[in-house]
Amino acid sequence: MPTPTSSGPRLSRTLSVWQAVGLSVALMAPSMAANINPQGTVTSAGRAVPLAFLLAGVAVLLVAYGFVRLCQYYHHAGSVYAFVGATLGARSGVVAGWGLLGTYIFYGVVTSSATGIFGTAFLQEIGVWPHPPSWAPFILVAVALALALALTISPAKRGTTILLSVEGATVALILVVSAIILVRLVSGSAPDDHGFTLSVFAVQPGTSTSALFLGVVFGFLSFAGFEAAATLGEEAAEPRRDIPRAILGTAIFGGVYFTVVTAVEMMGFGADAKGVAAFGKSPSLLGDLGSSYVGSWVGHIITLGAAISAFGCCLACMVGASRLLFALSRDTSGGRGPGRVSRTGTPAIAAGIVATGMALIIAVCVAFFSAEAEDTFIWSGTIGTLILLVAYVLTTLGAIRLVFVQRRMPVPMWQIVIPLAALLILGYTLYRNVIPYPSSGPPRWFPIVSGGWLLIAVVAVLVAPGVSRRLGRALAENEGISLSENTSAGPVAAPDTSG
Template sequence: MAGQEASGDPALRRTLSVWSAVGVSVALMAPSMAVNINPQGTAAAVGRAVPLAFLLATVGVLLIAHTFVRLAQRFSHAGSVYAFVGVTLGPRAGSVAGWLNAGTYVFFGAVTATAAGIFLTDLARKVASPNELPDWVAFVSGWLVLAAVWWLAAREIKGGATVLLVTEGLTVMLILVVAAITLGKVIAGHTPGGQHLDMSVFSVAPGTSVSTVFLGIVFGFLSFAGFEAAATLGEETEAPRRNIPRAILGTALFGGMFFVTVTAIEMMAFGTDSAGVAAFAKSDALMGDIAEQYVAPWLSYVIVVGATFSAAACCLASVVGASRLLFALSRDGIGPAALAAVHPRRNIPHVAAAAAVAAVFAIQAIGWVALRARPFDVFSIAATAGTLILLVAYALATLGAVRLLFLARDTQIRKSEVILPLLGLALLGYTLYRNVIPWPHGSAVWGPCLAVAVLVLVVAGVLARPVAAREAGVKLIAQQGF
């Protein structure tokens, strides 16, 4: 920060507490939204073994969290992965990781704005107009949510982060209450369709290969995506090298316990037979449907409303994360100079935030108008593309951690810890491999194709500007005090 101020570069101020950082990470992870709409994508690939896929995703995320914790203990920068990788593997690799991470947050903005629209449309159909509302209403509803996100993103994040954390916390508590009641009825056998306690949800069904689980694990990683978002507030959080690692690790641990437990209850509540799995995959809001069947119909409306707020909060956190990355990249000369502007009173990169919102809108509009895709198709395509490029950025950060912490002379870290990032790399690598080999067909091809296209464009763009990358590397070193 001192280096930035001395050089005249735009700088952010440290005004956020550890809870603000937790708020952004939890909001971007959006657990109450995720358990309502992400497991359906996993079920399409792995059937009843959704909780198993989420358990494997939890292991992978905790291994990755180790990397982010160790790097955040040494670096505090609005560029997050861009800074982590840039300092450890070099400015070109850092630039690639930074643009990929920014792209991920933009894709997730489209995912969550669309999810909010889907939830609102589902609620309207249940309450007022069953079977009368066309699918495109979800896009329009999502754009109304996106407009509210733009308004909030153009203001200081401190108050917004508190609202994000409180809203998400209340919805998560309600989901846990419904899950506990549902589990009690499943154990007691008081279920609408003869469902019962069935631990087969942690195993693959006959005829399904174990490797297929790694096709469904993408939606598990998607549910966790953003757990590291606190790192983008490294220049705005007090005592960042202590508080940011706490926020990252705490969010990952909570997410793992929540997702594995709730998805297991969800699958058992729907039933592990073919009919139950099919109904599970077709649900527009899993916990809303479970609340309607197992607790009280009116409670399903409350949960869907809560999931809508969760999706909107996640969209806001996505825009916040993307804007900080765009700001950091542009401040160092790798992006347009206009995106490095900081509002003089509100202490936020307002131009970068507007650019992120515009990109989210463009993804949804292209999906609807050009591809004629349904809202859930846009959700799935953007989710797959965003998650795959995020895994590449995670892999680069993990490689950087191995080089810095274990190959260099760092006496603060036990060398035996190297097994953790290496295991993380293996899991990331196999997940990426399994999702592109064999190359998918039909509608499933759009997500991987889009991810490959973004990766190629980012790498080509960075390689075309070697001088800018070198200058950015010099700035990164100076900013971190090396």
């Protein structure tokens, strides 16, 4: 397998598998996601929210196969930028890396907005701020971004440990509450005579397949981040062992967790029309259920936990985005600007640029579109996910080329059906979110902004071929690969001499 030989700036190699898991779990933010993301699905999928999350979970597991194989072969702070660049060519790598960078930035807006939403709701629930104005959540949004920046430029070992501890405690509470709700549903002691039913995994009459896959987008939004550990490839002590384990373990956990919890949530509110409507209007799904099924104090704790989870995810987004920007900048201009490592061994300048970008997106939404925190959450979530799906497609194609075309790993040929199935689901989800094209309201801008972000990278690599060549050489040096004679084919991995 290739061994990095670059003399350029390198990140400190000090992280364990659990700290890699911490970043992935924190960016996935299961506590926050379970409290708010399913509401984005219910508007199109109705009671079949758990089915949409199950489909997203299956797709993520299929996509994870490609990430695992690539991480077993390469380790690089640029994640998909390096994976796609090393397998499909430097130009494709730039598009993929720029796409994932955009996803993390937009998700930083999503999660900082959620921090403000849940934080304000908690203060309102306990009577500290009984009647907050509509702009109140943005105060906490600003605090979240500033604190996330401060933690990002500190050593990643400290930050990821905090992320894993906070998220783990909050998830544990949610699982306990979910278990209590499930027991009451099965025993027939639930409020309003709600009961256990598997109809939540069936599409209700009148709901089309297209509508179901519109809802799947918010399933991907919830799972997004399972691959974040890949950005720590240069900081993990045993990257080819620990990073694949972190990615696969996080994907499996997310699949089980979100499917079960969303099913409990939908059954807890009721699978009928009244319950679906209440589900969609809830300010905190598990907070409301905790208050109804256990006690009001549980609802308050879960709402606070969701706010903390959202902040942890914001921090993870900033950590992941800063390392992607660092890798792209380092390979373009060396150890200058965003490609410079601070005295603490972290990409501090890149982190500052990422934080500024997140703040600017929020400022534009507020100044030009009179957006509230709920708007910045939904808008940025959809845009970021559409970009992410494209990055996943390119990564999966890169894995197919490395494993099944170049045959760089001893893998049975039948396993090609796994990444091919991933491409099928990813492609169909993208298609259903563009066709038929949204004709009115904010949704009509989502494909435009997503496509525009990716178009920036496409134009850049076409009009500046010299930059692409420098990136290709940098990938060759950092990853121990050699460029093929046909430069359009991209880099080719060097023979494995590591034994």
